[in-house]
Amino acid sequence: MIKITERYIKIDSVGNSLILAKSIDETTSANNEFLQLLYYGKKLNDHDDYGIFGEGRADHYNGTSNDEYPIVPTVFTSSGDNSGREQYARISYDGIFTNHFVFAGAERVDGFDSPLPTARNKGETVKLSFVDKVSGATVNQYYTVFSDSDVIAVHSEVVNTADKEIFVLGLASLQLDFSADRAEVVTFDGRWGAERCRHETEVVAGKLSIESRNGVSSPMHNPFFMAKVGSKTMGFNLIYSGNHRETVEVTAYKRVRIVTGMNDYALSYRLDKGEKLVSPEAIFVCKDTEAEITAQMHGFALNHIVSPVFAYKERPVLINNWEGTYFTFTGEKILDIAKKAAACGIEMMVLDDGWFGKRDDDKTGLGDWFDNEKKTGGLKKLADGVKALGMKFGLWVEPEMISKNSDLYRAHPEYAQAIPGVEPTERRWQLCLDMANPKVCDYIAETLIRLFKEVGVDYVKWDNNRSMCDVYSSTLSNQSEYFYRYYVGQYSVLRRITEACPEVLFESCASGGSRYDLGMMYFMAQNWASDNTYAFDRLSIQEGTLAGYPQSSMGAHVNAHGYSLETRFNVAAIGAFGYEFDITKSTDEELEVIKNQVAFYKQHRKLLQYGNYLRIGESVTKSDIGGWMVISDDKSEAIAVLIEKERTHMLYHPRFTFTGLDENALYKVTARKQANVEKTLEFTAYGDALCSDGLYLGNFYHTEKDKKQYPNTFSSRMFYFKKLN
């Protein structure tokens, strides 16, 4: 519910309140009206007086000094606030970059326009307006609440209500100020092959800024992060796939400011009279614990981001040929893989890179989205052959890219991102396409819709294997709008394709998990977590991913090597699951193991993909013992994987704990039968005991039959819980 009164704007989600007061800034000579942020946290009762939060009061008056100013908490600041702190908006007019924004009113609205994806199934929205006394420009901030979530969404637009052109130099989505002297920030950072690994940083002075600048949300820093300020634990994310920046700043006046949004790097967005620029939607939520933040983020993604067609749809068990064949395959080979896979119960065959144009290695062919019939034996025939086995058929594409050695480049070199007169830098022997050019967008949308329909694909893996550097569009007069306009174009293509093919399941991929964000998730229900499929490395990648994104979104495959087949299954089973190796080379014994794994996964798929996810104990980045659980809503069923990173059981028996079970329920606990473990384990216990520290599972972790084959393995076991009373 959103309430607007003479004094207050109270924005209530299901469990949080954000309370703003219309105040006069008496600390400046201008006496401007502004919005004071009185409170953000657990939901509060409605009242006509929130003076208790210091309404109308600056905590400190420093009118004659050179330092930070003003220091009253608020949700909107600009470059004229003289604070020296991180600001929400920066607008330049006639070369002047100082703004004096004043609050100009709040009204409830039915919705808003945005060229970017924004949360689905909106509840109420309030629009707050601020007018710049210098340029005459208007900034509108929109806050939206939802009937089933504690999350609040916010974004803004700059409208050129001035009398001449203006340039937007910075436009954030969210600003929150708190009175506190420190913030404990949890970010999810990394690189290719090690995406979204958890890091904890305590900020006591200055700023922690995480960002991306190369055109994708990036493996370096994910836009999802958490911050603990005082007693509040908060989670933040952005519905955007391009350059982003998240800042947590702490100043000596015991102020914490959090600002999130698109990056202002290389941004100088020109607006003529009447035009507007809309920022991506940010989401935020406040709870007591990290686990509750994770639950809120999962629920929000499923109910308000992912397409309703796929939000709660069980995802097929797939096999992908990439790590099995790379570029060396024929249609026959793919069909052989599919046959073996189908016999194991696997439900979908995904044909990865190399089926199109003249693509026999990664140096050629991107852009030529037509069948390499010589190699595939006919794509449609292959797809039909796979379907005749009772399987679905999926296909890899990398639409935002172009190889110099391609028919598309020979015909349309101007489609590539390249600065006139400058040789563009290739990465993986490819260039980015210019998605700010409507002709490029049309080419991609039309070609792919035709292809997907002709072949009859059930699934598409949409890859993006390089970031941007030679940023230029022949269609733009102002290149400092490029990064934003790229995504306006890219999202329009995704919208066209997903609307034309609503039943096709899309999985986003970007050299693994380099564009794992809510912007892509709006169009693509799944995201390939990482090219690193080694089970041990996956522990931290997947834990970091699942902190902010639901398990049904996370592509997780069993690869061919490194660890026991059973260990690889135990790790991958918490995602949208599949296999990625040449199954025609598997032994009969291995095929039997795979068959059992697939049967187990399918039997418990709903719980694994949509059960309530909880991390067990400390992060795997900090502890030798950990794992995860998924628990049904009524807590009658659960699955856990317990891992022991170091095989210390030669010296002592590890002690474990579970989490999240119904404390008063009696559970039957059965360890999944693993082919590499001789012993079986089944017992009953009450939830309170199971969730206590120090569980002793005897020497169940003691030894694995395939230890010689996989000497460096870590131990993992999977347990199924069924409530008895």
Ligand code: GLA
């Ligand atoms: C990227 C993806 C891989 C695979 C290759 C194909 O690296 O992350 O999964 O699809 O491209 O070239």
